[in-house]
Amino acid sequence: MAGFTFKGGIHPYEGKELSKDKPIKRLIPEGNMVYPLSQHIGAPAKPVVKKGDRVLAGQLIAEAGGFVSANIYSSVSGIVKSIEKHRVAVGDMVESIIIENDGVYEAAPPLPVDDIDNMKKQDVIDAVKLAGIVGMGGAGFPTHVKLSPKDPDKIYYCIVNCSECEPYLTSDYRRMLEEPEKLVAGLKIILCLFDHAEGILAVEDNKPDCVKILKELCFDEPRITVKALKTKYPQGAERQLIYATTGRAISSSMLPADAGCIVNNVDTVVSIYHAIIEKRPLTERIVTVTGDAIKEPGNYLVPVGTSMQQLIDVSGGFKQKPEKIISGGPMMGFAMFDTDVPVTKTSSAITCFTKDEVAAYEPSGCINCGRCADVCPGRVIPARLSVFAENHDEEQFLKYNGMECCECGCCSYVCPAKRQLTQSIKTMRKIILAKRKKS
Amino acid sequence: MSDLYNVSSGPHVRDKYTTGKIMAIVLLALIPASAYGIYHFGINAAILIVVSIVTCVLTELVYEVIMKQKITVKDLSAAVTGLLLALNMPPAAAWWMPVIGGVFAIIFVKMLFGGIGQNFMNPALGGRCFLVICFAARMTDFNYDGITSATPLASIRAGEAVNLWDMITGNIAGTVGETSLIAIVLGACIMLALGIIDLKIPASYIISFTIFMGLFAGRGWDVSYLIAQLAGGGLMLGAFFMATDYATSPITPAGKVVYGILLGIMTGIFRCFSSSAEGVSFAIIFCNLLVPIIEKLTLPKCFGKGGEA
Numbered sequence: 001m002a003g004f005t006f007k008g009g010i011h012p013y014e015g016k017e018l019s020k021d022k023p024i025k026r027l028i029p030e031g032n033m034v035y036p037l038s039q040h041i042g043a044p045a046k047p048v049v050k051k052g053d054r055v056l057a058g059q060l061i062a063e064a065g066g067f068v069s070a071n072i073y074s075s076v077s078g079i080v081k082s083i084e085k086h087r088v089a090v091g092d093m094v095e096s097i098i099i100e101n102d103g104v105y106e107a108a109p110p111l112p113v114d115d116i117d118n119m120k121k122q123d124v125i126d127a128v129k130l131a132g133i134v135g136m137g138g139a140g141f142p143t144h145v146k147l148s149p150k151d152p153d154k155i156y157y158c159i160v161n162c163s164e165c166e167p168y169l170t171s172d173y174r175r176m177l178e179e180p181e182k183l184v185a186g187l188k189i190i191l192c193l194f195d196h197a198e199g200i201l202a203v204e205d206n207k208p209d210c211v212k213i214l215k216e217l218c219f220d221e222p223r224i225t226v227k228a229l230k231t232k233y234p235q236g237a238e239r240q241l242i243y244a245t246t247g248r249a250i251s252s253s254m255l256p257a258d259a260g261c262i263v264n265n266v267d268t269v270v271s272i273y274h275a276i277i278e279k280r281p282l283t284e285r286i287v288t289v290t291g292d293a294i295k296e297p298g299n300y301l302v303p304v305g306t307s308m309q310q311l312i313d314v315s316g317g318f319k320q321k322p323e324k325i326i327s328g329g330p331m332m333g334f335a336m337f338d339t340d341v342p343v344t345k346t347s348s349a350i351t352c353f354t355k356d357e358v359a360a361y362e363p364s365g366c367i368n369c370g371r372c373a374d375v376c377p378g379r380v381i382p383a384r385l386s387v388f389a390e391n392h393d394e395e396q397f398l399k400y401n402g403m404e405c406c407e408c409g410c411c412s413y414v415c416p417a418k419r420q421l422t423q424s425i426k427t428m429r430k431i432i433l434a435k436r437k438k439s
Numbered sequence: 440m441s442d443l444y445n446v447s448s449g450p451h452v453r454d455k456y457t458t459g460k461i462m463a464i465v466l467l468a469l470i471p472a473s474a475y476g477i478y479h480f481g482i483n484a485a486i487l488i489v490v491s492i493v494t495c496v497l498t499e500l501v502y503e504v505i506m507k508q509k510i511t512v513k514d515l516s517a518a519v520t521g522l523l524l525a526l527n528m529p530p531a532a533a534w535w536m537p538v539i540g541g542v543f544a545i546i547f548v549k550m551l552f553g554g555i556g557q558n559f560m561n562p563a564l565g566g567r568c569f570l571v572i573c574f575a576a577r578m579t580d581f582n583y584d585g586i587t588s589a590t591p592l593a594s595i596r597a598g599e600a601v602n603l604w605d606m607i608t609g610n611i612a613g614t615v616g617e618t619s620l621i622a623i624v625l626g627a628c629i630m631l632a633l634g635i636i637d638l639k640i641p642a643s644y645i646i647s648f649t650i651f652m653g654l655f656a657g658r659g660w661d662v663s664y665l666i667a668q669l670a671g672g673g674l675m676l677g678a679f680f681m682a683t684d685y686a687t688s689p690i691t692p693a694g695k696v697v698y699g700i701l702l703g704i705m706t707g708i709f710r711c712f713s714s715s716a717e718g719v720s721f722a723i724i725f726c727n728l729l730v731p732i733i734e735k736l737t738l739p740k741c742f743g744k745g746g747e748a
Binding site for chain 1: 443444446447448449450451452453454456457458460461511514553554555556557685686688691692738739740741742743746747748
């Protein structure tokens with residue numbers, strides 16, 4: 001049975017009040033736009049434009065490089081300045097298309113998709129693929145792949161992850177408040193694909209206003225239920241969310257579809273709505289700009305490709321010089337040493353802190369207190385795993401279920417000795433996954 | 440000065456609890472028992488407490504300076520060891536006894552095994568047991584106020600009646616910190632309320648001990664006898680403050696329960712069948728040695744493989 005929660009988890013300072021009451025503002029980008037060819041999991045996209053070409057807003061500039069890959073569209077009109085490596089939020093240099101924005105926003109023709117009433121199931125999936133939609137919660141998994149499970153008849157739940165459990169983030173919250181009908185309509189499109197599925201809007205109970213609005217909207221929708229889940233980080237972690245809403249539990253080696261579930265993020269579902277109903281590709285997303293270093297925190301509708309620095313500028317810049325700037329939220333986000341990086345399909349927030357809490361503490365010896373094991377949603381023992389990881393003891397790491405870690409960061413957050421548990425476990429997992437891929 | 444921002448792997452926020460804060464709370468929770476000990480036994484109890492804490496902290500400091508290691512006395516764990524050692528001393532002990540016990544506890548039980556978190560047995564109890572072996576007579580001499588007095592457990596063994604109310608308030612003979620059930624439980628409540636410990640170890644310890652004594656002590660389910668057994672001999676101090684020592688108890692939830700049950704059984708065996716009437720200290724350090732194997736046998740199931748519920 002679904003228990004609306006899961007074992008473990010933490011209650012970090014939420015920080016959402018900084019930006020939760022700030023309505024979404026549209027941001028008009030200036031200067032060069034940067035479109036990394038890899039803003040999703042899978043093969044990088046292949047450019048279909050070359051230096052000197054003029055492109056229109058909403059025009060395809062790079063096409064999917066395989067089945068697990070995604071199309072990329074320009075969000076502005078202008079001239080392709082170059083195709084070169086550019087820094088992205090995670091710190092890597094990624095081949096990117098750079099477009100000089102002419103400020104005209106001349107629009108490309110709408111996506112060549114049929115009206116929804118004439119579409120077959122495969123047409124809907126093809127349209128999602130065409131629009132370049134990926135999981136916008138952070139992972140960037142191509143959505144058309146998610147929507148194409150082996151056996152669509154065995155999908156019983158289409159869950160929309162409306163929990164937004166990451167501290168400080170309010171982009172999904174604003175979307176639910178301001179455009180809830182798009183979210184519900186998007187979910188109905190997904191439900192068309194799965195005849196036996198029930199739709200679940202999974203919201204954390206710290207957003208009672210969203211729960212209320214969505215419940216009112218879904219009053220007449222027999223196939224959709226709104227569930228108010230217990231507020232706890234990481235309620236929005238895919239496996240924990242499935243468990244909290246359906247009572248089904250999957251291990252790391254299984255897919256949600258193995259438990260009859262498909263999980264999508266709020267912005268992803270809204271993008272599906274945009275693609276099918278408004279016939280426009282994924283070219284924008286909502287980004288929260290927040291943190292105690294930002295003068296006027298807020299939520300912005302941002303064209304993909306815009307520089308993060310511009311987002312900080314429109315938010316009034318810094319009150320005080322930040323020590324740390326994070327792409328995403330404080331738990332799962334990536335620290336950036338520089339802000340000359342573009343907003344991508346998966347950038348949910350920019351969080352700027354005046355104090356770097358990680359640098360403020362020096363790690364000391366593990367006292368075996370077991371707090372990490374208490375809070376671990378994967379129910380493993382991070383204190384032991386991190387030692388196996390540091391000693392590179394793959395056998396013990398696997399025996400203690402190291403691969404079941406979801407990298408949520410609860411263990412590092414809670415550790416009184418301030419040990420970098422998540423970091424060492426993450427590193428070991430990467431090494432093992434890379435090895436498996438090779439063989 | 441570079442203009443680049445800090446980078447590190449996530450998460451980028453940290454809980455306010457540190458090792459030092461946890462140890463400070465443990466010290467705070469030991470104040471009622473310590474204060475009662477001083478009130479009940481007088482100035483020598485205070486001297487033992489101060490000497491023991493100072494010895495343990497200084498020993499750790501000097502060891503780290505000589506070995507050129509990072510100084511860790513700020514984490515207060517040596518102070519906790521010192522206080523616990525003092526609370527486990529007979530009130531008439533000489534001042535140099537906690538010095539010997541403290542040096543042994545810190546150097547031989549803690550630092551030589553790698554310092555905080557690496558010790559395989561509770562340092563305070565290691566120190567106490569060392570003293571019991573070296574100075575058996577003085578460590579079991581519970582006379583105070585010039586009155587010759589037997590501990591309640593010794594009296595019970597001799598077939599004498601004990602005053603249960605005195606055992607609960609602490610108006611009995613015993614070590615500096617073990618006599619008052621009320622003071623110990625008060626401290627335990629502080630730790631429980633602040634989430635420093637949970638009930639798994641103390642509860643399973645107390646329950647399994649009670650059952651063992653009911654079955655094997657030869658007094659059946661005599662309630663006042665069982666209460667006397669629970670209130671006496673440092674069982675409560677051991678169950679809440681020493682069996683729950685993080686480094687020397689299992690990290691797995693099931694392991695904690697197994698460990699508690701074993702503690703109850705071992706304490707029962709020592710109390711019923713050994714030459715001494717008491718056995719908490721030896722039971723705990725014996726079970727400390729079993730912790731690695733308990734942990735291996737009680738690995739929890741992970742999420743998605745049965746561990747989610």
